Amino acid sequence: MAQLPNCICFNLRRVARIITQEYDAELRQRGIRSTQTPILQALCRREWWSMAELSEWLGMDRTTLVRNLRPLERDGLIESKGGGHGVPVEIFITAKGRKHVEEFTPAWRTAQARIIDTLGDEQWSSLLDQLEKAAERIRK
């Protein structure tokens, strides 16, 4: 009977869905999505990234990242030099992309603050730490 609520995968996915919707409700007004913000934020940190580096940094499957970059490139927020089968690619954020980051950051902060209000800062910190620890151990 209590088997379903006991599934860690299911529960984690469910909470991730709920929280994603919360962030997206804020970010939508700025024409951006919760998956895209960390990509643009990562691109701000460096001159450029290769596909493999960026996917490693984001903890995102490389082939997933390939598709996730498409709307961003289409909208001119990022660009890529090189690339294609076997050819290394340089991915970088454009000026327009940086401007977008400036514009959506307040909305991101609002969403983040609303979530933190639910449990408190320390509790979320410790919670994410534990999840991070679990993730690391799974990967080995």
Place this chain on the structure above:
Amino acid sequence: MAQLPNCICFNLRRVARIITQEYDAELRQRGIRSTQTPILQALCRREWWSMAELSEWLGMDRTTLVRNLRPLERDGLIESKGGGHGVPVEIFITAKGRKHVEEFTPAWRTAQARIIDTLGDEQWSSLLDQLEKAAERIRK
């Protein structure tokens, strides 16, 4: 600099991805996916469900559930009576579906056990409790 790792949404999604991959690695051999197992498990608990009831129980957007049921119905694991625009639908698991549940449950247990090993049972319990609490408060 530490802005990216501080995003709760991003980190939660990332861990959810990793754990989902872990479950799927086990479940794949049984021809089922991590999203589908809780659906079939829920259907085992009742004679039938309406679309709205089931989506509410699973904490899944109703329109998402509509699409997620399709492969299950195509493969004969579930069936539906009624339905269509505006017409209530009765969703229920088939004999084949129940057999599938029996067959994938060991794989599910294996995956679950591997995850629990990473942090311990009590820690996962408390972690999911806190996530649940946060999710509830967000919904209000």
Place this chain on the structure above:
DNA sequence: GTTTAAAAAGTGTATATACACAACAATGAA
């Protein structure tokens, strides 16, 4: 130098997710 292995990127396919919208049914009010 050729062959082989490893590294890097992209594609095919299938599922997952959800907002905006549409279609229809049932019920109660005018």
Place this chain on the structure above:
DNA sequence: TTCATTGTTGTGTATATACACTTTTTAAAC
């Protein structure tokens, strides 16, 4: 009866996710 409201379901569209596979380059082995 007709009309408006509410509840139930499905569709259009777009993004997210990842495994299996392919293509190409580079580097190492021989």
